[in-house]
Amino acid sequence: MVKKSIKNFNLKKIMESGQIFRMYERLPGSFEVFSADRRLLVEQRGDEVCFLCTSGEFEEYWKKYFDLDRDYGAIVSRAEAECGLKAGRGAVFLREACRYSGDIRILNQDTWEMMISFIISQQKQIPSIRKCVEALCERFGNRHEEDNTVWYGFPKASAIAGAGPDGLNGLKLGYRERYIYETSVRYLTEGISDEALANMKPEDAKKYLCSFTGIGEKVADCVLLFGAGFTDAFPIDVHIKEILYREFLSDKEKKETEEKLSAGSGSNPTSAKKAAESISYKKYMELIDAEFAAYKGVKGIVQQWIFAYEIASGKNF
DNA sequence: ACCCAGGTGCTGC
DNA sequence: GCAGCACATGGG
Numbered sequence: 001m002v003k004k005s006i007k008n009f010n011l012k013k014i015m016e017s018g019q020i021f022r023m024y025e026r027l028p029g030s031f032e033v034f035s036a037d038r039r040l041l042v043e044q045r046g047d048e049v050c051f052l053c054t055s056g057e058f059e060e061y062w063k064k065y066f067d068l069d070r071d072y073g074a075i076v077s078r079a080e081a082e083c084g085l086k087a088g089r090g091a092v093f094l095r096e097a098c099r100y101s102g103d104i105r106i107l108n109q110d111t112w113e114m115m116i117s118f119i120i121s122q123q124k125q126i127p128s129i130r131k132c133v134e135a136l137c138e139r140f141g142n143r144h145e146e147d148n149t150v151w152y153g154f155p156k157a158s159a160i161a162g163a164g165p166d167g168l169n170g171l172k173l174g175y176r177e178r179y180i181y182e183t184s185v186r187y188l189t190e191g192i193s194d195e196a197l198a199n200m201k202p203e204d205a206k207k208y209l210c211s212f213t214g215i216g217e218k219v220a221d222c223v224l225l226f227g228a229g230f231t232d233a234f235p236i237d238v239h240i241k242e243i244l245y246r247e248f249l250s251d252k253e254k255k256e257t258e259e260k261l262s263a264g265s266g267s268n269p270t271s272a273k274k275a276a277e278s279i280s281y282k283k284y285m286e287l288i289d290a291e292f293a294a295y296k297g298v299k300g301i302v303q304q305w306i307f308a309y310e311i312a313s314g315k316n317f
Numbered sequence: 318a319c320c321c322a323g324g325t326g327c328t329g330c
Numbered sequence: 331g332c333a334g335c336a337c338a339t340g341g342g
Contacts, residue, residue: 018323122324128340129323174338179325216325237323273321280332307323 002051002058008072010103011044017104017308018126019226021117021133022154035065036110037142037153067105075298076102082294090291093247093306100312101305107226111194112187113154114227119179119214121222126311135171136160136180157191160184179214186212198228205230217281225300232299234292236284238277239310240303244284245276248291 011031015023022034033040040062041052051058063069076098083095116136121129133154140155140163160167161184168177197205205228209220217236224233234240245254257278261270288299295302 118323119325121322123322123337124324124339125322125341132339172339175325175336176338214325218324222323235323238321239323282331311323 002053002055004049004051004068005047006049006068007047008076008103009044009047009049009066009068009105011042011049013101013104013308013312014107016312017101017304018311019222019304020107020109021121021126021130022137034137034151034154035061036113037144039144039146039151065108067108070105072102072105072301075301078298079295079302089246090248093243094302097306097309098302100309104305104308106231106301106304108229109227110154111197111223111227112157112191114223115183115187115209115212115215115219116154116160116180118219118222118226119183120173120176122176122214122219132171132173136168136173139171140167157184157187161188176214182213183215194228198230202230202232206233221300225304231297231301234288234299234303236281236288237307238273239307241276241279241284242272243306243310244287244291245279246272248287249279 011029012025014020015025015031020033024032026032029045030041030043033042038061043050043052051062053062079094079098083091083098117129117133120132120136124132137152137154140159141152142156144151144153160180165178165181168180171177173180192208197208200208202224205224206217206220209215209223210217215223219235221233221235224230225235236244254275257275258270261275261278292299292302
């Protein structure tokens with residue numbers, strides 16, 4: 001057992017932030033975390049955190065996993081200083097988001113687990129993703145017995161590929177079945193090591209991930225950020241689009257897109273979602289480059305902070 | 318009955 | 331390049 005006093009660290013908010021799907025609060029302040037073929041119990045009361053593992057396991061795996069060597073307080077200060085220099089909706093939102101999310105760490109999760117988990121995540125809500133991932137683990141993961149409980153590790157590619165194209169039937173994965181099977185087969189035969197991926201240039205790593213079936217730009221960025229240590233990866237999903245549209249797009253451009261949209265379909269009130277969705281991916285990337293340039297090196301962390309803040313506040317104000 | 322979810326693949330221009 | 335559509339399944 002390892003006890004630490006840790007600042008800028010909040011297990012509950014990490015759990016709810018949408019970056020991890022196999023983490024559960026079993027009792028108030030007491031959590032169960034799964035990663036690949038590992039399981040950890042962690043307890044938190046204020047800054048006091050208790051990792052129920054040996055100091056060897058902590059040093060070798062969990063310290064890096066929870067990103068404990070990074071100074072998150074410095075990132076918060078940097079964001080506050082940066083927001084103080086700017087005015088407008090975006091700066092206000094970003095300041096509030098960092099205030100709320102500053103104790104959310106970006107976990108260094110298993111690369112393969114992130115590939116499959118985020119393939120599953122597309123067109124699903126977070127509770128549903130959790131169920132599917134758990135069902136996948138129960139069918140194909142290694143079975144472990146410990147303290148009178150049974151738990152399952154995250155499946156290896158070989159277990160999924162070995163079951164054949166129909167092996168995933170019944171897990172409610174829908175059209176993602178094919179993506180997961182084909183990705184497993186390919187990863188098994190020509191998947192590169194985690195180290196090799198982590199050492200690639202960001203653009204090349206992203207291109208490589210996108211060459212798998214079912215992995216596009218968004219999922220690739222999630223894998224890079226949550227599973228390969230690329231802290232500048234900036235996944236763009238519907239929520240991020242809505243934030244960027246609502247808080248960072250100029251009034252002029254908002255007005256123009258809304259006019260264009262209402263001209264198209266009668267006099268229907270154009271929803272913020274539809275408007276945000278009508279802006280191109282490339283345009284969002286340009287917006288991010290312009291608005292988050294000051295966060296080079298930790299752009300992905302800030303991305304996760306605004307994402308977590310957005311979903312925690314019930315999506316709109 | 319409709320719309321939406323931490324999107325991607327495929328087609329056609 | 332990029333718009334338009336199909337793709338399962340579950341929840342509001």
